[in-house]
Amino acid sequence: MPYLCHWQIEHSWPLSDGENLLVRTLRRIQVLVSRFWVMSVLGMAAVAPAYAAYVAPPTVLPARTSWIGNTFGFGDGVWTQINITAIAVAPDGRVFTNAPWDESGAEVSIYKNGKVLGTADGTHGWGHYGGNAIALNQRYVFVAVAVGNERGVLSRPGIWPPKGKQWFGVSRREIGDIKRAATFQANPAADKADEQARLAAAFLMVNEAPEEKRGAPKTEFRQDVGGLAATDSLLYVANTSANRIEVYDAESMQQRSNWSAPQPGRLALAKDGTLWALVNTQGAKARLAHYTPAGAPIDDAPALAAGTDAVDLTIDGQGRLLVADNGPRQQVLIFTREGGANTYRETSALGERGGIFSGVPGRPGPQRFNGLTGVGTDAGGNIYVSTNGIGVRQGSTGAGLGATLESYATDGKQLWQVQGLLFVDGAWMDPARPNSVYTGNKRFELDLSKPVGQEWKYAGFLSGRFKYPEDPSFSVDDWPGQPIARRLNGHTFLYLVDMYSDHLKIYRFDAKRDGELAIPSGYFAGRERAAVNIPNRPAGGDWIWHDDNGNGRFEANEFEVNSGLLPNPGGWGWWVDTKGDIWHTSDTRGINRFRYGGVDKVGNPLYAYDNAQNYPMPAPFNVVKRAVYEAETDTMYLTGYTADEPFDRGYWKEVGRRLVRYDHWSGTPRERYSIALPWDTKSKPLVTTIGLTVEGKYLFTVEPYGMVHVYEKDTAREVGVIKPGPEVGRASGWVDVPNGISASRQADGEYLIFVEEDARGKVMMYRWRP
Known part of the structure; x- marks a missing residue:
C-alpha cells in the first residue's frame, strides 16, 4: 500500500537479533565496564523505594491547549490535510484536492477562501486510498483512487480485489x-444500505496490479491513474503504465476510445475541445503534448527549458497554458499563444524564481513555492497552487514535508493560504533563540500573546533538496521524527530520531551561506534495513557517518564502522544530553554513550567509537527501552521491563512499564526511586507510555493517545495529567515517534509541552503554569 498504517506496521517488525550476537555482546561488556560499577548498581537497588502499581490520577491540570503547524486545530472538526498531490478548481473558486494518504482520511477535500468545506470520505481504510489526479464537470467529481484488500482480509467479490491484487481507477462522486x-453500474454484491457496495458501484477500474509486498522497495512506476480531465459528456483518463489516454462517457462510464501517448500524466482541456497533456512523466523529464478530441497530435506544444520538471498544467480563461514547474525554478510558467501563429511562448511566471530556496534559503513566504504538485484557475482568473515540499511521485516522503494550498489574484497578490505542515513530527525549543521551535524539517516562531492556534508562524524549511540531495530526509523512508536541538561550543545542532528509532541524523546550520537550511552533518546507523538507500554505505547497519568535507554528501571515506568496541544496541532509546553526549539503549545489551568530541574544522560535532562506552543494564530491568540523562546533575532516568512486569512483544515501541531514577550515574549509581508507569493494554483507549522527557522540576510522560502525565522529578509524586482541550476537539492522534514529547520552561515559569500528534497534521502545544 502507498503509505504505512502505523498500527499494522508497528506490530509486525521483527524484534530480536540472534542469540550469538547477545553472547558476544555480553563478553564485550565485561571488557568495557568495570565490575565495581555493576556491583554498585545491583547492591544499591534493594534500598530504593518502589511505588505501588499505577492508579489513574484524579487531577486534570489547568493547561491551555494549542498547537503548531496546521491552519486548523480540529476544534471545529476540520484540519488541513498532510499532503496534496493534485487539485481541480471549480469556476466559483472551490478547490478539490487529492492525495494518496492523509492520516485521518482527508485525502479528498474541498477548500474555498481559506476554509475547509468538507471531505469525501471513502478514500481511507477498508482497502481504500486516494491518488494523484482529480477532475470536475458540472455534476461530478472524478477522483483517482486505489483499492486494496488489506492483505486478503477484505474478500467480498466485486467490492475489493482478490487476494494478492490491487485496483487502480476512478471513483465518481x-x-x-x-x-x-455517484453509482453507474450494478454490483452483484450491492446493497443500497452498504456503503462499501455503493463505492464499488461508483468505481471504474483502470488497472489491476499485483499487491506490493511488505518490505519491498517502493516504486514510483505503479499502475495508478496519472491524470484526469472532464467535460459534461466525456472523461479523459491518463493510463500512465499502459502508455495511452482513454476516453469514457461521463455518464455511463463506458470507454469510447483511446490513443497512444508515452507515459501520460496530468491532463487539461482547452475551450476548443483539444486536450493538453504531460507525457514522458516516468523517469525522464516530462514534456508537453497537445491532441485533437480524436487523439491526433497537434504540433504546437512549446518546448520546456532545460531543468524544468513539469508536474501539472491547466488552461485559464484567457486561453493561456499554465505549467507547474517543480524543478529548481519552483514557479508556475505561463505560456501565451502568439497572435494567429500556431506557437506558444513563455510570457510570464507566477512565483519567485527559485521558490523557497531563493534569497534566504528555506524562508517561506508568498510566491516562495516548495515542491509544486498542482495548479488551477477559477472563472475570475485567480490562480491556485498546491505544494508538498517535494513533488507528486515521491513515495511516502510527500506526506512528511508539509502541504500548502494557496490562492493568488491576477496581480500576483496572495489571497489566502492553508497549511498542513507536520506529520510524524515532534517539536523542540531552539536553545539559541527564545520563542523559536524546531520540528523535524521546519522551524516555527512563537508569539505567546496571540490567541490559541495563532501563536505560531512558519519561519523555516530545513531540507534543501537541490543543494543537499543526499539528505537522508529524501532517501530514507522514515518521516521527519522527533528532534532534539542542542547548543554546543557556540553552534546549534539538530538531532533527529525517526519513527522506528532505526538511526540518528545530525544536522548543523550556517545561516550566512544556507539561511534556514539544515546541513547533513552526521548519521548513526542502528539497523541495516533503514540505511539501504544511503550512498556508499558500509555493509551492515552498525556505523557512523561524519561529513568530513562539509558538502553534505555521503563520501566513501567518511564512514567509521564499529569494529567490536561496542555492542550494537539496535534499540529504541536515543537521547542527546545538554553536553552533547549521545545515549542509545538496547533491549538487553545495555546503554551506549557516545561522548561529544567538540567541533571539527567545518563545524560538525565529533563522535567516534573509541570515545564511547557501554553501561550494562542495571537492576531491576531485564529490558531497557529509554535512557534520559541529565548531564548537569549526573542523573539517569531509565525505563523498561522487569521480571515482574514482562515485555509484551505486541507493544514494542513503548517505553516500558517501569521508570527508575539513578543518582550519581557516572560514579557510584544509586537508585533513588522506582515508579510503575501507566499500563493497561485491555483498556479503550489503550493505556501505555510512549515517551518521556525531563525539564525544570518535572518529569513528563505521554500515552499513545496524547495524555500527558506530570511528575515531580525529585520525589516521583504525580502532580496530575494534561488532556487535549476543546480547542482541538478534545482529541489527539497516535504518538508515533519514540519519546514524541518535549518540554521547555519559559522565563516566567510557564512550561510549554510539545507532543507529536499524527492524526491531523500538527504538534500539540500545552501551556501549563505550576
Whole structure:
C-alpha cells in the first residue's frame, strides 16, 4: 500500500537479533565496564523505594491547549490535510484536492477562501486510498483512487480485489456532496444500505496490479491513474503504465476510445475541445503534448527549458497554458499563444524564481513555492497552487514535508493560504533563540500573546533538496521524527530520531551561506534495513557517518564502522544530553554513550567509537527501552521491563512499564526511586507510555493517545495529567515517534509541552503554569 498504517506496521517488525550476537555482546561488556560499577548498581537497588502499581490520577491540570503547524486545530472538526498531490478548481473558486494518504482520511477535500468545506470520505481504510489526479464537470467529481484488500482480509467479490491484487481507477462522486458515491453500474454484491457496495458501484477500474509486498522497495512506476480531465459528456483518463489516454462517457462510464501517448500524466482541456497533456512523466523529464478530441497530435506544444520538471498544467480563461514547474525554478510558467501563429511562448511566471530556496534559503513566504504538485484557475482568473515540499511521485516522503494550498489574484497578490505542515513530527525549543521551535524539517516562531492556534508562524524549511540531495530526509523512508536541538561550543545542532528509532541524523546550520537550511552533518546507523538507500554505505547497519568535507554528501571515506568496541544496541532509546553526549539503549545489551568530541574544522560535532562506552543494564530491568540523562546533575532516568512486569512483544515501541531514577550515574549509581508507569493494554483507549522527557522540576510522560502525565522529578509524586482541550476537539492522534514529547520552561515559569500528534497534521502545544 502507498503509505504505512502505523498500527499494522508497528506490530509486525521483527524484534530480536540472534542469540550469538547477545553472547558476544555480553563478553564485550565485561571488557568495557568495570565490575565495581555493576556491583554498585545491583547492591544499591534493594534500598530504593518502589511505588505501588499505577492508579489513574484524579487531577486534570489547568493547561491551555494549542498547537503548531496546521491552519486548523480540529476544534471545529476540520484540519488541513498532510499532503496534496493534485487539485481541480471549480469556476466559483472551490478547490478539490487529492492525495494518496492523509492520516485521518482527508485525502479528498474541498477548500474555498481559506476554509475547509468538507471531505469525501471513502478514500481511507477498508482497502481504500486516494491518488494523484482529480477532475470536475458540472455534476461530478472524478477522483483517482486505489483499492486494496488489506492483505486478503477484505474478500467480498466485486467490492475489493482478490487476494494478492490491487485496483487502480476512478471513483465518481456527486459534486454537490462529494461523500455521495455517484453509482453507474450494478454490483452483484450491492446493497443500497452498504456503503462499501455503493463505492464499488461508483468505481471504474483502470488497472489491476499485483499487491506490493511488505518490505519491498517502493516504486514510483505503479499502475495508478496519472491524470484526469472532464467535460459534461466525456472523461479523459491518463493510463500512465499502459502508455495511452482513454476516453469514457461521463455518464455511463463506458470507454469510447483511446490513443497512444508515452507515459501520460496530468491532463487539461482547452475551450476548443483539444486536450493538453504531460507525457514522458516516468523517469525522464516530462514534456508537453497537445491532441485533437480524436487523439491526433497537434504540433504546437512549446518546448520546456532545460531543468524544468513539469508536474501539472491547466488552461485559464484567457486561453493561456499554465505549467507547474517543480524543478529548481519552483514557479508556475505561463505560456501565451502568439497572435494567429500556431506557437506558444513563455510570457510570464507566477512565483519567485527559485521558490523557497531563493534569497534566504528555506524562508517561506508568498510566491516562495516548495515542491509544486498542482495548479488551477477559477472563472475570475485567480490562480491556485498546491505544494508538498517535494513533488507528486515521491513515495511516502510527500506526506512528511508539509502541504500548502494557496490562492493568488491576477496581480500576483496572495489571497489566502492553508497549511498542513507536520506529520510524524515532534517539536523542540531552539536553545539559541527564545520563542523559536524546531520540528523535524521546519522551524516555527512563537508569539505567546496571540490567541490559541495563532501563536505560531512558519519561519523555516530545513531540507534543501537541490543543494543537499543526499539528505537522508529524501532517501530514507522514515518521516521527519522527533528532534532534539542542542547548543554546543557556540553552534546549534539538530538531532533527529525517526519513527522506528532505526538511526540518528545530525544536522548543523550556517545561516550566512544556507539561511534556514539544515546541513547533513552526521548519521548513526542502528539497523541495516533503514540505511539501504544511503550512498556508499558500509555493509551492515552498525556505523557512523561524519561529513568530513562539509558538502553534505555521503563520501566513501567518511564512514567509521564499529569494529567490536561496542555492542550494537539496535534499540529504541536515543537521547542527546545538554553536553552533547549521545545515549542509545538496547533491549538487553545495555546503554551506549557516545561522548561529544567538540567541533571539527567545518563545524560538525565529533563522535567516534573509541570515545564511547557501554553501561550494562542495571537492576531491576531485564529490558531497557529509554535512557534520559541529565548531564548537569549526573542523573539517569531509565525505563523498561522487569521480571515482574514482562515485555509484551505486541507493544514494542513503548517505553516500558517501569521508570527508575539513578543518582550519581557516572560514579557510584544509586537508585533513588522506582515508579510503575501507566499500563493497561485491555483498556479503550489503550493505556501505555510512549515517551518521556525531563525539564525544570518535572518529569513528563505521554500515552499513545496524547495524555500527558506530570511528575515531580525529585520525589516521583504525580502532580496530575494534561488532556487535549476543546480547542482541538478534545482529541489527539497516535504518538508515533519514540519519546514524541518535549518540554521547555519559559522565563516566567510557564512550561510549554510539545507532543507529536499524527492524526491531523500538527504538534500539540500545552501551556501549563505550576
